[in-house]
Amino acid sequence: MAKTRRLRNGKIQITAYIDSDILDIIRPYMKQNEKPGQTISRLIENLVTSSYQQKRQH
Numbered sequence: 001m002a003k004t005r006r007l008r009n010g011k012i013q014i015t016a017y018i019d020s021d022i023l024d025i026i027r028p029y030m031k032q033n034e035k036p037g038q039t040i041s042r043l044i045e046n047l048v049t050s051s052y053q054q055k056r057q058h
Contacts, residue, residue, distance in 0.1 A: 002016035023036055030039045 002014055004012055004014050006012050018040075026036065026039050026043065029043060030036070034042075
């Protein structure tokens, strides 16, 4: 379950509830002093960027 809302600065805020097992999965990808939300955001950004670049290459 997730809620999204657009902020004044143009960014979109996503509020999502995740299970602790998802947290365990992302823990190895977390950088030092990074919050879980920041990690998830960065991972999603990387996923989207790389899949977008792959589509453009074909």
